[in-house]
Amino acid sequence: MTTKINKPSFSEAERNKFESGVLETLYTETGIPYFVIKSGLDLAEYASLAKLALEDERQIAHDFTSKVTDESGEQQVEFTYRSKWFLDGLATKDME
Numbered sequence: 323m324t325t326k327i328n329k330p331s332f333s334e335a336e337r338n339k340f341e342s343g344v345l346e347t348l349y350t351e352t353g354i355p356y357f358v359i360k361s362g363l364d365l366a367e368y369a370s371l372a373k374l375a376l377e378d379e380r381q382i383a384h385d386f387t388s389k390v391t392d393e394s395g396e397q398q399v400e401f402t403y404r405s406k407w408f409l410d411g412l413a414t415k416d417m418e
Contacts, residue, residue: 332378
């Protein structure tokens, strides 16, 4: 029996919206990505989209807090990324 882990879906429409609103992806000194979006966009919505984008890409295997900021740098919304993808393989392995 195969068990499938439910991961949040990131639709093509959401990806297109996210990519069209992001001006730049920057990285902290420790390699954590954060996103600069166009002014006037909903920061909370883009924080949710950023989290979904990172979860969909499955490139980072540790938890962290990141942010979405507007292009002026005056406003930002933080979000917490929780990596669960490394557990996906464990769900399908047989226990000995």
